[in-house]
Amino acid sequence: MPRIARYSKTAMAERLVTVFKTYGYEGASLSLLADAVELSKASLYHHYPKGKEQIAAHALAYSGARLQRYVLAPLTGDGDGRTRLRQSLDGVASYYDGDMPVCLMNSLLLGEGRLLFGEQIKGAVSAWRRELARAANDAGIAQATQWAEQAIERIQGALVLCRVEGRRAPLDQCLEKLTQV
Amino acid sequence: MPRIARYSKTAMAERLVTVFKTYGYEGASLSLLADAVELSKASLYHHYPKGKEQIAAHALAYSGARLQRYVLAPLTGDGDGRTRLRQSLDGVASYYDGDMPVCLMNSLLLGEGRLLFGEQIKGAVSAWRRELARAANDAGIAQATQWAEQAIERIQGALVLCRVEGRRAPLDQCLEKLTQV
DNA sequence: GTCTATACACCGATAGAC
DNA sequence: GTCTATCGGTGTATAGAC
Numbered sequence: 001m002p003r004i005a006r007y008s009k010t011a012m013a014e015r016l017v018t019v020f021k022t023y024g025y026e027g028a029s030l031s032l033l034a035d036a037v038e039l040s041k042a043s044l045y046h047h048y049p050k051g052k053e054q055i056a057a058h059a060l061a062y063s064g065a066r067l068q069r070y071v072l073a074p075l076t077g078d079g080d081g082r083t084r085l086r087q088s089l090d091g092v093a094s095y096y097d098g099d100m101p102v103c104l105m106n107s108l109l110l111g112e113g114r115l116l117f118g119e120q121i122k123g124a125v126s127a128w129r130r131e132l133a134r135a136a137n138d139a140g141i142a143q144a145t146q147w148a149e150q151a152i153e154r155i156q157g158a159l160v161l162c163r164v165e166g167r168r169a170p171l172d173q174c175l176e177k178l179t180q181v
Numbered sequence: 182m183p184r185i186a187r188y189s190k191t192a193m194a195e196r197l198v199t200v201f202k203t204y205g206y207e208g209a210s211l212s213l214l215a216d217a218v219e220l221s222k223a224s225l226y227h228h229y230p231k232g233k234e235q236i237a238a239h240a241l242a243y244s245g246a247r248l249q250r251y252v253l254a255p256l257t258g259d260g261d262g263r264t265r266l267r268q269s270l271d272g273v274a275s276y277y278d279g280d281m282p283v284c285l286m287n288s289l290l291l292g293e294g295r296l297l298f299g300e301q302i303k304g305a306v307s308a309w310r311r312e313l314a315r316a317a318n319d320a321g322i323a324q325a326t327q328w329a330e331q332a333i334e335r336i337q338g339a340l341v342l343c344r345v346e347g348r349r350a351p352l353d354q355c356l357e358k359l360t361q362v
Numbered sequence: 363g364t365c366t367a368t369a370c371a372c373c374g375a376t377a378g379a380c
Numbered sequence: 381g382t383c384t385a386t387c388g389g390t391g392t393a394t395a396g397a398c
Binding site: 023024025027103106107109118121122150152153155156157159160161165166174177 | 203204206207208284286287290291292293299302306331334335336337338339340341342344345346351355358
Binding site for chain 3: 029030031041042045052
């Protein structure tokens with residue numbers, strides 16, 4: 001059964017990310033990944049010659065670029081601290097999209113994914129914490145480093161609750177409270 | 182190669198839980214599970230005739246009993262609210278043990294595990310939130326329901342950071358701050 | 363109650379036609 | 381650039397010896 005639909009590189013990445021979010025590294029089989037982009041497994045290998053690990057690496061890179069765009073970029077610069085914080089928290093809501101938002105980095109930390117991508121994920125979270133603390137400090141928040149740590153903690157916890165409850169309300173409520181600081 | 186070592190039912194459950202925490206439902210293969218208890222795959226089927234799903238169900242039940250014992254039991258009763266909260270938070274530190282604590286319920290929410298155990302996990306978290314809110318209310322905390330929600334949120338977020346950083350410091354620091362309320 | 367041996371499906375990956 | 385067909389390996393699960 002030849003497949004007709006075509007997805008752009010970006011649309012493909014989005015769909016592949018969704019599979020890894022939902023199933024984790026081990027659970028995301030090539031069959032599931034191929035189905036998600038409506039291609040055969042062999043065609044997937046045309047786009048990703050090195051196979052599953054390369055697909056996951058590209059998914060992670062794509063997700064990392066979105067984190068940079070939506071969450072980190074608003075934090076940089078030397079504008080008003082509170083404005084930067086507010087814009088970044090709005091970006092968090094965009095970055096974690098969908099009716100049941102899931103953190104790809106969290107899903108990829110299970111099993112073999114941890115060995116392959118653990119250090120990269122650790123670095124991304126570290127960068128997030130650093131920039132968030134800098135903006136919080138510029139915003140005049142006391143103990144900015146601790147505040148940033150707790151903010152990320154609460155966002156990640158809200159995402160866990162989103163997965164438990166199957167809805168995005170916990171994340172939106174969490175972001176609203178964080179914005180009120 | 183016949184295996185000699187024997188583990189008690191409890192020791193077996195603990196080791197099986199560890200595998201599901203580390204690899205998730207899909208990633209926890211029967212080979213890994215059998216290795217963890219030093220039995221052959223066929224011997225595992227003697228203890229769990231219905232196979233992997235039954236092993237995961239037992240692991241989840243065992244973990245649920247520990248949650249009840251360490252975290253929920255201290256919250257019940259009608260003693261001093263703050264004492265109950267403090268004892269339960271101590272229990273959280275015991276429940277999430279090891280050098281890199283991981284929440285089994287979180288790991289089992291990926292992939293097929295969500296279909297099999299999602300409702301059960303949702304119920305367990307709901308019970309935790311309910312009892313925590315009741316104790317917080319008895320302790321005279323304003324907006325006890327919101328406080329309980331945020332406490333669970335922060336604990337789960339700290340556990341995510343523990344997995345990212347590969348250590349238990351984020352959880353211990355989180356629990357210390359929560360106890361200071 | 364443990365094991366070896368095996369069955370059959372699916373896994374990740376490749377060859378080669380079109 | 382897509383596909384069908386296939387490979388060797390591993391997955392879950394079972395049969396039957398001891």
